[in-house]
Amino acid sequence: MDIQDYFSLVFTDYTLRTITLGTAILGAVTGMLGSFAVLRKQSLLGDAISHAALPGIAISFLITGAKDSNTLLLGALVSGLIGTFWIRGIVTKTHLKSDTALGLILSLFFGFGMLLLTFIQKQPNANQAGLDKYLFGQAATLVESDVWMMAIVTGICLFVLLLFWKEFKILLFDKDYAKTLGFNTKAIDILITSFIVLAIVLGLQTVGVVLMSAMLLAPAAAARQWTNSLATMVFLAAIFGAFSGVFGTAISASQNNLSTGPVIVLVAAVFVLISFIFSPSRGLLFKQIRFIKNRRDLELHKTLAFMYNIAETHDDISHPHEIKILNSFQGYTKGTLKKLVEKDYVTLKGSTWSLTDEGFKSALNLYNQLTRNDE
């Protein structure tokens, strides 16, 4: 099946439609909430929480004995939240730093989860197979009810986000100010963190424990490059996330042996790469271009200023001088001279140059501007 077949099948084939919708919604909601995680410098929280959710899945299976994905995700949510608040406890109450706390919770919870999973596998219960899909995620196991679940959670997220937009925003950028205004920063903090945990848990079934952090970060990191406005960033991140989901599913469906989760992550990474390089204001490419342009301008100005200093000593500013007296230390290259001629600042006659009136004037201004800047 190639990509074209895929797009014609999306609207007719039940499985494909479900998976595409599911990954798209997931991408959108993680992108949305991921923006907050990235801006709050909690990027790795996603990684820690997704690992910390594993024992919750195992325990809720042990208790209920059922593989209903909603029950399992509820368990994951609870253990994810416990992990989050323990991380917070470690950071606030001890001198251990946040990276240590994250790594601790991540590995210890995950190890405990693995203990439980292997313990479950030895149980004489035929129902237990398939719990390990949460490790790497299997988008193929999504059914319509899962997608509905995701849609509902996304709806709630969107609603809460719009309702508390002002509070979230102020907490994000100026916590102390929010406190002085009388907002209950602790409650808002817990609310936003809980939603981040919720989004992570939602994605476990689709992309799995290991890759969930990238789902959370990549769209947000890409969106960050294009804008300085929170609203635009959240919106863009949701779009990037949704497109990563759709393209990832399309690519993995059109090839054999490509699991969906990693492909989605790689697509999202391509978005990040493109944003890093091509974003107009922050991107590496335009930064480099601006850098080169600035250097050229500087060379041009230096040459002009040098010429001005020479011309100043003569009564007649258009008195010709040898090109030889210019050197690269004053920013002179053949290029700059040519540019100056193009701008009509300088006229060339054989091996001599002379400043035009216009050139003299702009050099004078340049000089004034410089001195004014110096002051």
Next chain:
Amino acid sequence: MSNAQIEIQLIASLVAIACAIPGTFLVLRKMAMISDAISHSILPGIVVGFFITQDLNSPLLILLAALTGVITVVLVEYIQKTGLVKEDTAIGLVFPVLFSIGVLMIAKKANDVHLDIDAVLVGELALAPFDRLLISGVDVGPKSLWVIGSILIITIVLLLAFFKELKLSTFDKGLAASLGFSPVIIHYGLMTVSSITTVGAFDAVGAILVVALMIAPAATAYLLTTDLKKMLIFSIVFGIFSAISGYWLAHGLDASIAGSISTVLGLLFLLVYLFAPNKGVIAVLYREKQQRIEVSLLTFLLHLKNHDEENERHVNHLNEHINWQKVRSKTVLELALKNNMIVINHKIVSLTSKGDEFTTKAIDYIITNEDAQIEDMKDDFFLFRG
């Protein structure tokens, strides 16, 4: 105990020691999450190495994987240096991408060979004794024992040789650089050792346990001591303890050894986190409560000193005036009485000469904020002991 059991415990303990040493420095340098990133992102290195050698224990594979680990660190630092995203985001972006590449390479090429992502992530220590190293036909023990053993020896030699440099660059980068030790070389050296340890331990215990064994013993030890040598020893002891008791837990439950070792590590950390003498949560909460009471006491004494009029010093008035909702004024009154700082006559509180002197000193301290002034007060006053 059978031979295999002893060998498993030996391998687990060696892995624990080999992880605890670089782990201590990672925790102190606030780079704990780098170990998580490395443990995931070496997957493509392992896969490529496996395609070339077809052997999970070959040295080439370890080298390639360690190289990927160092590449991860370089990539993270490069992305961070562009200033486009923060360091944690850079880590969070790099390793899932590399891991995904590894997973897809396995899915595409290695379908019918023995390389299972589950095994890579979780490891199977129980199988380690069955993969023997044969030297000219003579069985000299399990392969992973030799692999991790040689890594451990290299680590210990490097640690002993560069202990001073490591210590200095960990605690004072600027001084280390000005004394001529290159922090960059030490940084990448540590990263290389961490990568190699991760790879070596990987096959035996899996990626996640490597992270647990690196961070958890060091973090637990850090709660108990602030001496680098003691911290190293503590984390090694914790590592070995959890390796061996974890093995027996797994034996009892018939579950994953790696999982139960991290569970033991988790319980150990929880215990220390709660009950550590100075830095445990209970000690911290107790200290915070004491400090709250003593701040109130000080406020109370200052109030008494500032007011001569009787109505300001009436017991009932104090409740509303100094705004004590959280700490009961009774506790403070009793504390002050017990220390002979105040006397109460007909419900009017007044300072004793001792209380007066104490308050004057406290004001001095608050105004000048000089430690020397209160050196002698530190013994009887909890608050200033910090």
